[in-house]
Amino acid sequence: MRVLVVDDEPLARARMADLLDRLGHEVAGEAADGTQALEAVRKLHPDTVLLDIRMPGMDGLTVARELAAQPRPPAVIFCTAYDDLALQAFRVSAVDYLVKPVRQSDLEAALNKARRLTQAQLAALAEAESPPGKVLVCNDVAGTVRLDVAGIYYLMADQKYVNVVHEAGTCLTDQSLKDIEAAIGEPLLRIHRNTLVNRHHVLALQRDADGHYVTLRGHPERLRVSRRLYAQVRQVLRGTEGG
Template sequence: MTQRRVIIADDEPLARERLGRMVDELDGYQVVAEAATGMQVLEAVASHAPDILLLDIRMPGGDGLEIAEQLGTQTAPPAIIFCTAYDEYAIRAFDVQAAAYLLKPVRRQALADALRRAERLNRAQLQALRTRQADNPQHLSVTSTRGTELVDMTRVRYCEADQKYVTLHHDKGETLTDLSLKALEQRFPDHLLRIHRNTLVGTRYVQALERQDDGACQLRLSDVPDALPVSRRHVARVRQRLREL
């Protein structure tokens, strides 16, 4: 029988121990890691790629609901079962696609039922994500320290190259990829515009091309506080693209 990989996240050692014993008593599941803080949860998920995450809500270093929302951006997120002493978060929990919401003290049969439900949901999630990525070529699958993320390239403000890596600056923060600027430019020609050998910008966020006193040009983007330099060799192409937009 295939062992489903489980991570237990709770800041109380006794709670983790109790959940671990119950999981061990069930066939088909294996606890591969434990976490006591929000940061540890993200690191454990990135390292162990679990099928299922048993997650507390009130934890130091990261609210469980926020963690679930962040994991939901990945292309292969674990199914999440919330295990908490608080009942007031149930509606929000299902907003982040939780497979189950169990109140402490968690009962063995309730946990067994939730694990089976989570397994079914996780397979459905993966299929839905694969379909979404196939149907939406503006999405880019990126493997990072946080796991595998699905980045919506229409939300990328600009891409900045630094040695071997490129940083994607988007509305949810930053994502690092080992894809080159050239590869991104070729893959997303409708969304990205080259303005410098080290920079691509999201065309929908372009506001203005400005000429400085020394003759150099810079580009203003919405939601980006600082203007970005435009190299001389790309000014004409940028002006042409602005007329087309």
């Protein structure tokens, strides 16, 4: 692939160029700030952009928004020293989010994602109609997605974000579990202070030495049920309790 490297630090650009060379990719060009990056994309038409976030003037998130508005945008992989901007990155359709110092194996995996995510796939995603039934909006490597709640296995709060595990993979949302629970309601069931489960996917309510947990149809995860919520969960799942 032809890759544009965007970073305000020359040493960082040189290191990325070296990694790309080792992985067999072509460095289409380099840019030291957001304005240069947009101009380079216009002239060079790279397949992928490795993009720093914190740069003088126009930052990487703004660059990514500008690129996403183009008819045939390149794939964007953020490479940054900051680990707290992942959700914002996925909101602007980033393929991946790598934290410096970037390891060669992580860069290779991200570039493979970029290769798989063709322009046809992006166009199909953007044009897809909203699925029927209740919908949850979240963000994954393809950008903003609208999930049919029926396809969600569970949601688990993790510091600033909520991880949404669904039939096609995972995504993130910055909505709180409380807000999601209030907005969607059935079939989401609170089983722990940090977990909502789709009760239609629950296979059984079981117990081990550490307490109670639920198992899911079609997913290997065991989800812990808090003592405080156990009676309520058991009542709702009384037809599916397995032990």
